[in-house]
Amino acid sequence: MRRVSVFGATGSVGVSTLDLLGRRADVAVEVLTGGQNVALLAQQAIRHKARLAVTAHEECYRPLKEALAGTGIEVAGGPGAVVEAGYRPADWVMSAIVGAAGLAPGFAALSQGKILALANKESLVTAGPLLLAEARAHGATILPVDSEHSAVFQALTGEEIGAVETVTLTASGGGLRDWPLERLAQATPDEAGRHPNWDMGQRITIDSASMFNKAMEVIEAHEFFGLAPEQVQVLIHPQSLVHALVAFRDGAVMAHLGAPDMRHPIGYALNWPARGDLPVERLNLARAGRLDFAEPDHRRYPALDLARQVMETGGASGAVFNAAKEIALDHFIARNIGFLDMAPVVEATLAAFAARSPISRRPESLAEVLTIDAEARALAGTAAQARRAKAV
DSSP, X not given: OEEEEEETTTSHHHHHHHHHHTTOSSEEEEEEEESSOHHHHHHHHHHTTXXXXXXXXXXXXXXXXXXXXXXXXXXXXXXXXXXXXTTSOOXXXXXXXXXXXXXXXXXXXXXXXSEEEEOOHHHHHHHHHHHHHHHHHHTOEEEEOSHHHHHHHHHTTTOOGGGEEEEEEEEOOOTTTTSOGGGGGGOOHHHHXXXXXXXXXXXXXXXXXXXXXXXXXXXHHHHHHTOOGGGEEEEEOTTOOEEEEEEETTSOEEEEEOOSOTHHHHHHHHHTTSOOOOOOOOOOHHHHOOOOOBOOOTTTOTHHXXXXXXXXXXXXXXXXXXXXXXHHHHHHHTTSSOGGGHHHHHHHHHHHHHHHSOTTSOOOSHHHHHHHHHHHHHHHHHHHHHHHHHHO
């Protein structure tokens, strides 16, 4: 019996993961963690017979405890409890907590020397070298779960990374892709939070519209695959059927195609190194009819230029970038700043941090990364307030 844990069980990736796990008889669920959706977390824990259910919010501990009374399922609450859960024995761990909150649990899981299926973008963006070193130190395996990085990983099977010329990540362009550029400043969180192809949470859907999501993925690819910044490229692909392309030095290009369903990359990581049957739609190119590609407009998507800056600077810049992006998104969702204000807030935060600290110096520990994260969040809050004041 294979022991599995799902961190971020109530999010879209977590729900898809549990859908696949529920179809198997060879797994035993050790840990499920979630946020404020206590009802769903309790239902998941009961259905999958989890040994431990953890809510990241201390105020949700009692409702979760009451919901699971008499089931024999252990219950815990608070950020510390989520990290502690990472040390529980498991053979396969899904890291799907959104944001920097997923960092510490992921590091804890790696200490068990098993497989970490990584859907948490922030881990590689903020602490890529540390995360990879932690995996090596414990003999653990990190498998990418983002659809684009899973696609690259699959295309590279049996290939030498030195033979790669470029890696191209595709992007749908988000829900505002076809809006006139001059109208973007008026976009609301509700409008930016609708995706044409993928069923995701509000935050990641807005990040898709601004391309901050893709900017994070560019940095991820740079860190995980050891690629130079100029080797990682982006193309707009509205159909979301081609997830990534890998171009080799002999002129060959390998593309990974599939229906837009996160159960594919999750299932690949779950079955790796083999392939298993998955309940996903089979791609019918005749029905699809066409595959369109276009260069991204950097006036529309300035986050991509910021990602280039982060890759070239290195050091602490990834942690600063992510923290600032999260704070800028918070302020946009709260309607304190506009859609086009998010990138300037991140840019201002990177500049403010660099003026105070050596931003190109690489953090030496997870604790240092978290300290940088906290400092950057404070700077980003100030930048967002200044942006709001300027708009008034």
